[in-house]
Amino acid sequence: MSVPVQNPASGAAGTVNASDHPRPSQSGFSSWANRHRKWLFAAPAMIFTAAMLIFPLVWTVYLSFTNAQGSVRAPKKFIGLDNYVKVLTDTDRFWPAVGRTLVFTAGVLVVQMVLGMCIALLLRRAFRGQGLIRVAILLPLVATPVAVGMMWRLIFDPNIGPANYLLGLIGLGPYPWLAGEKTALATTMLIDIWQWTPMVALILLAGLTSLSDEVDEAAAIDGANTWQRFWWVTLPLVWPSVVVALLLRGIDALKTFDILYATKGRGGGSFHEVETLNVYAYGLSFDYNEYGLASTVLILFFALIVAAMLALTSRQKER
Amino acid sequence: MRLSRGYRIFRGIAIALILIAMLVPLAWMVLSSFKTNVQIYDTSAVFNFTPTLDNYHKVFQQANFGKYMWNSFLVAAVSTSISLVLGVPAAYSMSRFVMKRQAIVVLMARVIPGVSLLVPWYYLFSNLRMVGGYGVLILSHMFVALPLILYILMGFFDGMPAELEEAAQVDGLTSIGAFWHVVLPLSMPGIATASILSFIFSWNNFMFALVLSGAETKTLPVAIFDFIGYASIDWGGLMAAASVVTLPIMVFALFFQKYVVSGLTAGAVKG
Numbered sequence: 001m002s003v004p005v006q007n008p009a010s011g012a013a014g015t016v017n018a019s020d021h022p023r024p025s026q027s028g029f030s031s032w033a034n035r036h037r038k039w040l041f042a043a044p045a046m047i048f049t050a051a052m053l054i055f056p057l058v059w060t061v062y063l064s065f066t067n068a069q070g071s072v073r074a075p076k077k078f079i080g081l082d083n084y085v086k087v088l089t090d091t092d093r094f095w096p097a098v099g100r101t102l103v104f105t106a107g108v109l110v111v112q113m114v115l116g117m118c119i120a121l122l123l124r125r126a127f128r129g130q131g132l133i134r135v136a137i138l139l140p141l142v143a144t145p146v147a148v149g150m151m152w153r154l155i156f157d158p159n160i161g162p163a164n165y166l167l168g169l170i171g172l173g174p175y176p177w178l179a180g181e182k183t184a185l186a187t188t189m190l191i192d193i194w195q196w197t198p199m200v201a202l203i204l205l206a207g208l209t210s211l212s213d214e215v216d217e218a219a220a221i222d223g224a225n226t227w228q229r230f231w232w233v234t235l236p237l238v239w240p241s242v243v244v245a246l247l248l249r250g251i252d253a254l255k256t257f258d259i260l261y262a263t264k265g266r267g268g269g270s271f272h273e274v275e276t277l278n279v280y281a282y283g284l285s286f287d288y289n290e291y292g293l294a295s296t297v298l299i300l301f302f303a304l305i306v307a308a309m310l311a312l313t314s315r316q317k318e319r
Numbered sequence: 320m321r322l323s324r325g326y327r328i329f330r331g332i333a334i335a336l337i338l339i340a341m342l343v344p345l346a347w348m349v350l351s352s353f354k355t356n357v358q359i360y361d362t363s364a365v366f367n368f369t370p371t372l373d374n375y376h377k378v379f380q381q382a383n384f385g386k387y388m389w390n391s392f393l394v395a396a397v398s399t400s401i402s403l404v405l406g407v408p409a410a411y412s413m414s415r416f417v418m419k420r421q422a423i424v425v426l427m428a429r430v431i432p433g434v435s436l437l438v439p440w441y442y443l444f445s446n447l448r449m450v451g452g453y454g455v456l457i458l459s460h461m462f463v464a465l466p467l468i469l470y471i472l473m474g475f476f477d478g479m480p481a482e483l484e485e486a487a488q489v490d491g492l493t494s495i496g497a498f499w500h501v502v503l504p505l506s507m508p509g510i511a512t513a514s515i516l517s518f519i520f521s522w523n524n525f526m527f528a529l530v531l532s533g534a535e536t537k538t539l540p541v542a543i544f545d546f547i548g549y550a551s552i553d554w555g556g557l558m559a560a561a562s563v564v565t566l567p568i569m570v571f572a573l574f575f576q577k578y579v580v581s582g583l584t585a586g587a588v589k590g
Contacts, residue, residue, distance in 0.1 A: 052440075138576060206580075
């Protein structure tokens, strides 16, 4: 940091002698810096974020009203709402992408919340070997998503993958997994569930660990069974953690990109079978150079994310 | 509470299932990275093979992964360090002076889809002749690191009593001096958590490097794609590459397990 920090030892010794004032008297920049510490501390981070954020946002909004394509530097024409009309009436790529984004997000969220809660409840009370399982659930979480995608590509390979081999042993399959037009999206959801269920479990576990056992025990004495205790006692108490997990996972699931790109490549596969809004916007931007259309898709996508966040947080206030 | 015998048996089975589900896929990746492609195509020979280092030889000699690993490390380390310098004081100010609105602006960076930033960034930084260099990668990764650091540290500072700092000021320190000599040393666990998590997120980041890096500066997650050809996939090489990308960061995370967990679950309890 370039903020000059007054040496407290010498500064205090030098000035306290000169006056009875409890604080060392200051002059110039140091005094100014100390009086404006609030903004001095916050400003660099805010300026950096604003610089990296505001230009892109304004630019994206601007591009969405133009026919920008080919090169970003190429002359653009203002075409009003044409892009919005075009995108919103596009039942070929846009609306299927919206559908896939929602199916993907809702699907992985439901499974991750349920499984994550089960794992958290399982780990709530200490037992032998607990350390091992905590390590095991941490590994998927910190693994590089692109590498995870490659790993599952081999496991789910229809011919040489162990998934079909193992299912074949019990008389199931073979399934096409990522290669199937109908099964690809569900398979990528499985991968996302593998990687991020541990995250939900850890957040909920942190919430559960902070609860006291007494309420639960009181409910048990009153004759509540296990399910009733979970539903009427534990769940309401741990609800703030559930909302945090839903928000964090929800935002990231809507924006999932790495796993989809690693497993299916550009455009979400040859039939766009895993093309979500994020993958579609990426393709429009960097494969087709349709910057105007891409910006329009992105603004609508952003609106969807904000709407989802507001929906989740307003539910919290009701409770 | 006493646990019934039935529950303990159920718990044992559940734990075994979780361990298998989490670890077997990773083990398969590592195992395959020591196999030739012929051995990978033979699904029945799971353990029955002579391990070969050929794939790793390919990854480091032909595909130049040593260089890409250095790139990943450099970008993660520098972007984390600069973000800390910007983020620690900012998190402190935003927590102490309850700058909710300012904090929301910075946290919006977490919500916005990365693609919407990449087109303007690409335009801006290619005009500045920065695309393909380390600088632009570091800046883009800072954009991920800074909100993360703010999010974790604001929670940490919220829990730190303001009296500590007030006492230091009564004892004659300036307000910046109190931050430097009292608050900062006490915040080391929080700062460690934030930097470890920020390093992991940067190492794993893919999309920004995919667009903004060049042949010389590409990071490991981008370099993996060198093993996917149009016609066929070199599975042995691909699995070795994937292992080289992800094993170091997994070992790193296990080493700092406590910090990683506390960072990932930051904000979970307060809500």
